[in-house]
Amino acid sequence: VGLWIFTTVQLTMAAAATASGSSPLSIHVLNTGGGIPAIKMDVSLHRLSSELIIWNILTDENGCCLGMINREDFTPGMYKVRFETSSYWESLCLTSIHPYIEVVFTIRRPEQRLHLNLLISGTSYYTYIES
Amino acid sequence: MSLKRLQTLKDHILPDHKPTAMAGSPSPLTTHVLNTAMGVPGSNMILFLHRQDPCTNAWTQITTGITNEDGRCPGLITKENFTPGVYKLYFETAGYWASLGETCFYPYVEIVFTITNTEQKYHIPLLLSRFSYSTYRGS
Numbered sequence: 001v002g003l004w005i006f007t008t009v010q011l012t013m014a015a016a017a018t019a020s021g022s023s024p025l026s027i028h029v030l031n032t033g034g035g036i037p038a039i040k041m042d043v044s045l046h047r048l049s050s051e052l053i054i055w056n057i058l059t060d061e062n063g064c065c066l067g068m069i070n071r072e073d074f075t076p077g078m079y080k081v082r083f084e085t086s087s088y089w090e091s092l093c094l095t096s097i098h099p100y101i102e103v104v105f106t107i108r109r110p111e112q113r114l115h116l117n118l119l120i121s122g123t124s125y126y127t128y129i130e131s
Numbered sequence: 132m133s134l135k136r137l138q139t140l141k142d143h144i145l146p147d148h149k150p151t152a153m154a155g156s157p158s159p160l161t162t163h164v165l166n167t168a169m170g171v172p173g174s175n176m177i178l179f180l181h182r183q184d185p186c187t188n189a190w191t192q193i194t195t196g197i198t199n200e201d202g203r204c205p206g207l208i209t210k211e212n213f214t215p216g217v218y219k220l221y222f223e224t225a226g227y228w229a230s231l232g233e234t235c236f237y238p239y240v241e242i243v244f245t246i247t248n249t250e251q252k253y254h255i256p257l258l259l260s261r262f263s264y265s266t267y268r269g270s
Contacts, residue, residue, distance in 0.1 A: 097244050097268045098244055099245055100243060104240075104241070105236050124268065125266060125267075126264075127264060128262060128263030129263065
């Protein structure tokens with residue numbers, strides 16, 4: 001049994017805006033059911049390593065998460081982005097078959113800059129990465 | 132991962148090559164893996180079906196399987212065992228792409244879904260490329 005040491009970082013919108021210019025990872029969530037950005041969705045980024053770190057952020061008015069992580073922390077390894085879709089759909093008085101969505105990916109090169117897109121409806125989702 | 136190794140793993144998971152559902156009772160839950168990058172079924176992909184305990188939130192593995200030449204995996208669950216709750220399909224995508232000599236951005240894909248009406252059939256496919264995937268609820 002390993003000893004998990006983890007840190008949770010709650011980003012304020014101001015801090016996120018400041019860091020957005022140099023962030024190597026950005027996220028965009030679109031509600032394809034309504035044809036609108038998915039606003040104020042809870043999103044967390046998990047670094048899946050012996051030193052687990054979790055970053056939390058809300059999507060902005062464009063459905064985007066900017067400045068989630070800085071370049072120094074975005075080291076090669078396995079990451080998971082978790083989208084709290086159930087809470088989001090409930091805020092719209094809607095339901096979804098997916099209580100949450102997790103996308104797990106691997107970073108191999110520290111200089112990678114990635115844009116992760118998620119398109120959701122109540123019965124489907126599509127995710128793709130732009131590098 | 133070589134095809135021989137995949138066959139060995141398949142024999143370990145399903146030694147008699149029998150579907151886990153009872154004969155004559157098709158599974159109310161089905162899946163279908165499609166390799167959209169190459170326009171072919173996602174065959175020989177290892178997958179697992181889990182159900183979440185509503186009290187502890189712990190996951191219990193129900194079925195292990197490997198997709199056939201059509202990218203399907205019959206016999207995921209019996210009608211009797213298909214109770215309302217939260218389920219998870221885990222797809223071993225890294226091993227699949229490695230068998231094709233490719234890398235993949237996603238080491239694995241987990242699709243979590245809620246079953247409310249067990250009288251209905253649920254089809255949860257996975258359309259996969261190296262840098263994207265999608266899923267939807269079919270019937």
